[in-house]
Amino acid sequence: MGQMTELLTKYGLIKEVFLDGAKEEGEKDMEYFFDDWFSLIEQLQPGAVIFSEDGPDTRWVGDEGGFAGTTCWSLFNRSNAKIGSTDTSYLQGGDPLGHD
Numbered sequence: 001m002g003q004m005t006e007l008l009t010k011y012g013l014i015k016e017v018f019l020d021g022a023k024e025e026g027e028k029d030m031e032y033f034f035d036d037w038f039s040l041i042e043q044l045q046p047g048a049v050i051f052s053e054d055g056p057d058t059r060w061v062g063d064e065g066g067f068a069g070t071t072c073w074s075l076f077n078r079s080n081a082k083i084g085s086t087d088t089s090y091l092q093g094g095d096p097l098g099h100d
Contacts, residue, residue: 004037008044017041019052034083053091054083060091069093 008014019037034054041050049057059076061068073094080090 001033001036001040004040005044008041008048014045014048016049016051016058017045019050032083052083053086054078054081059094061094063088063092071096073098075099 008017019034034052038050038056041048051058051060053060056078059081061072069089069092071093073096075095075098077095077097077099080086080095
């Protein structure tokens, strides 16, 4: 939390915080504190957009090759996502019903 606090308070206005690559298949079982990080970011940089597999503001669109799903809804329902285990077809397509 200390490093995140430093990054969010000592370098001016932050537009986006990109949290990528945690909890992939075969990785060791580490505990991440995404909800705490999301809260800290929202408190210290309320205008920043947060990216992660679990949202909350912007989501993964496509795959490592740069291809998005044939239908790609911009909205995302966070209750259908969990960091490290979200169905990739859901990540690539978004949600026609929007936010939860």
